[in-house]
Amino acid sequence: TTALPAFFVFGKASIGIADCVESMSQYALTNSKPIMVLFGLEYAHSIQQIRKALLESSISCKSDLKSEVHFADVPSPYMFPSKDIKKLSEIQEEACGCGNNSSSDGASGTIYNIGGLTWKLPEGQSMEDYSLFWIGQDNSAFANVVLTFNACEIVRYDATKNQMVTDLSQQRxxxxxxxxLVERAKDANIVGILVGTLGVGNPCY
Incomplete structure (x- = not known):
């Protein structure tokens, strides 16, 4: 927005916390890379519960999963006018600093933003060093993650079916x-627009 502030209200989809944590724990135990957990915004309300349950599970199983699993954050439901963009940046920095995947000592690093999520990686690390665990549906938000971080290994936890999906070859x-096709269109000198009329009956002459 350029003149008025905005407040975003996200839906709250149901999710089986125990099943999600079990799938995440099993994946973390068999994966050699640290894991970055991304999620659809409709599951943002459950992330703190998932973090807590994952920590309790790692303690009970005597496995140090906390240091291997990191979560993205939702910076703020507020959006300020463009003149207050500095204030918004400060809020995003603060949100990144309060997550369990960011150091609180102000260490330098790289901040990533996608689909309303934000997270910070330590200096010297990149997304290729991480595996991605997506919580949510196979929708446009997930497609954006797959396309943006196509060099990462990605798995998806389907909260509606309570199961983890690992075969993403078809979607890739x-x-x-x-x-x-997008790159081909960008290189074209002439772009034509074809308007379909499937909903209009053929005229009679």
């Missing part, structure tokens, strides 16, 4: 094809 092929 579709996204690569889409990316190829």
């Amino acid at each position: 092929r579709i996204l690569k094809r889409r990316y190829y």
Whole structure:
């Protein structure tokens, strides 16, 4: 917005905390890379519970999962006018600093933002060093993550079916094809727009 502040209200989809944590723990135990947990905004209300349950699970199983699993944050439901963009940046910095995947000593690093989520990686690390664990549906938000971080290993936890999906090969092929077509369109000198009239009956002459 340029003149008025905005306040975002996200939906609250149901999720089985225990099933999600179990899938996340099993994946963390078999994965050699640290894990970054991203999620659809409709599950943001459950992330603190998932963090707590994951910590309790790691303690009971005597496995140090906390240092291997990091969570993205939702910086703020507020959006300020463009003249207050500095204030918004400060809020995002503060949100990154309060997460369990960011150091609180003000250490330098790289801040990532995608789909309303934000997180900070320590200096010298990149997203290719992490595996991604997505909580949510196979929708446009997830497609954006897959396309943006296509070099990362990605798994998805389907909260509606309470199961983890690891085979994303078909979606990767579709996204690569889409990316190829977009690049072809960007290189074109002439772009034509075809307007369909499937909903209009053929005129009689």
